[in-house]
Amino acid sequence: MSPTGEHSTLGGQAPHPPKKAPRRTFFRRIFIENLGIKLTSMFLAVALLLVVRQDQSKEADIEIPVVLSNKSDSEEFVGALPKTLRIRVRDRWSRLAKALERKSSAYMVDLRGFSNGSIYTFDREQIQRLLGGSTLTIQSIYPSQFDVKLEQRLEKTVPVRANLVGEVPEGYMVSRDKVIVTPDKIKIWGAISSVQQVNDITTHSIDLAVMDKSARIEVQVQNPGLPFLTFEHERVQVEVSIAEMEGKHKMGTVDLHVRNCPENLECNLTPLQAKLTLQGPIPTLLRVERGELPVEVYIDAADFEGIPGKYPRARLLCDRPQGVECLISPRLGTLVLTSPHDETASNEDGPARKGR
Numbered sequence: 001m002s003p004t005g006e007h008s009t010l011g012g013q014a015p016h017p018p019k020k021a022p023r024r025t026f027f028r029r030i031f032i033e034n035l036g037i038k039l040t041s042m043f044l045a046v047a048l049l050l051v052v053r054q055d056q057s058k059e060a061d062i063e064i065p066v067v068l069s070n071k072s073d074s075e076e077f078v079g080a081l082p083k084t085l086r087i088r089v090r091d092r093w094s095r096l097a098k099a100l101e102r103k104s105s106a107y108m109v110d111l112r113g114f115s116n117g118s119i120y121t122f123d124r125e126q127i128q129r130l131l132g133g134s135t136l137t138i139q140s141i142y143p144s145q146f147d148v149k150l151e152q153r154l155e156k157t158v159p160v161r162a163n164l165v166g167e168v169p170e171g172y173m174v175s176r177d178k179v180i181v182t183p184d185k186i187k188i189w190g191a192i193s194s195v196q197q198v199n200d201i202t203t204h205s206i207d208l209a210v211m212d213k214s215a216r217i218e219v220q221v222q223n224p225g226l227p228f229l230t231f232e233h234e235r236v237q238v239e240v241s242i243a244e245m246e247g248k249h250k251m252g253t254v255d256l257h258v259r260n261c262p263e264n265l266e267c268n269l270t271p272l273q274a275k276l277t278l279q280g281p282i283p284t285l286l287r288v289e290r291g292e293l294p295v296e297v298y299i300d301a302a303d304f305e306g307i308p309g310k311y312p313r314a315r316l317l318c319d320r321p322q323g324v325e326c327l328i329s330p331r332l333g334t335l336v337l338t339s340p341h342d343e344t345a346s347n348e349d350g351p352a353r354k355g356r
Contacts, residue, residue, distance in 0.1 A: 059139060060096055062087045062104065064130055069108040071150075076191040077111060078228050079149035087127060088139040095135055104130050116150040151228075154196065155189035160221060162238045163202045166209040171282030173245050174208060180239040186221070191228035198224055201231070203238060212283070214241045244281035249289060251276040256316065256333060260302035267301050268336040274316060280324035293321045297328055299335050311335045 064085045071077055085107060089099065107122065107130060114120060122141055162179045181203070188198060203219045217238045221231060254276045261267035274297055278285055287293045296319040304311055314335040318326030 057090055058093050058096055059088060059090045060100060062089055062099060062131065064104045064127065065106040067106040067108055069110055071111040074153055075116075075150045076153045076228055077149065078151045078191045078193075079147055081109065082143050082146060085122060085127070086142045087131070088142075089131065090137045090139055091135055099131055099136060102132055104132075111148060111150075114148045114150075116148065118148045119145050120148050121145040151191040151193060153189060154192040155187065156195060156198075157185050157187050158198055159185050159200045160236055161200055161202045162219075162240075163205050163222070164208055164240070165205045166207050168208045168242060169212055169283070171245055171247075171286055172212060172242050174211075174240060174242050178241055182237040182239070183233065186236070187232035188229060190230050194226040194229050197226060198229070203236060206238060206240065208240075211240065211242050214239075214243075216240075244283055246280065247282040247285060249278045249285040251278060251288075251295065254295075254297055257296060257298040258335065259298050259300050262301065262306040262337070264339070265306065265308060265337045266340055268338070269299055269314075270334045270336075271330070274333075275329045276318070277327040278320065278324050279327060280321075284321050284324055288321065288324070295320045295324075295326070297326070299333055301335065301337065304335065304337060306337070308337045308339060311337070 064087060066082050066085055068077060068081055089096070091099070107126065109120065111120065122144055124138055124141070127138065127141065128136070160181050160183065162181050164174070164176060164179065168174050186201060188195060188201070201221050201224070203221055206217060206219060217240065218235055219238055220235050221233070223229065223231075252275065253273045255273055256269055256271065258267040258269050276295070276297055278288060278295065284293065288295055298317055298319065299314045300317060303314075312334045313332050316328050316331055316333050318328060320326050
């Protein structure tokens, strides 16, 4: 310690004064300190404000289907029933959104107790229950009502006719009077003004142009274009009988051929040609005429067991489609079987067709 009473340090240097903590300004305290907490609080406040503003009361339209459920058994409703109701509702958006997402049940219209010419008004309480939201405020209902129009209900049984159109393909025939409809009568009912105009019911058209055989067809009956009609059956069975017509086709003069000629013999046939007429189903004859089915007149040398000789009454055969008959003139020919070295027999009867 120095004579003056002050502390001394080694080296004779005076000690440094202690450092003072920096003074925090007002700006730093307000904006910098706990910055993360303050930003989070601000974000939550803004988000809450947006949610509250968005969840204010709003309006929206909700559609509800309308179905006629009950009426008197002796009457028929002939008025214009709305298919849907457009309901304008108001509520907070959070609840309104749920109501819009929910599929509402149909409004069931019960006309029991109503008379013709009266007015049916849609019930707000029933609509409120269908919407399923007790807090929803119904602003408007469109339409709010409709006119009740009723007619006496009539029922009767009418015959069903098959509606055949077009013609069957060439070569076929159809007996229109023998077409069978099952059931041949059906019951209809509805408003008396419509039922009284119906004396029979026809089926939808049945095109005969595409039918080449008998068929049993299920076809829908036609609504005669009158409203407020109901059918006992909407489809019936129709049996249509299609048959092939028989006819003849003259092929004129055709060449004759020899089949199954033995390899060691020559087969000579006279005459070389014959007249041919085909008789059978016209559709098949038409295919022959178009060249779609082959026809050939021939003598089968195998019938003579390969024995050389002259066979003057060889029967002419006809290769033709099933169900077709061949009328050949002449019916017989002469077949000569000879060895290749024996030309005498083959030249006796003049020109001849040779076969191998």
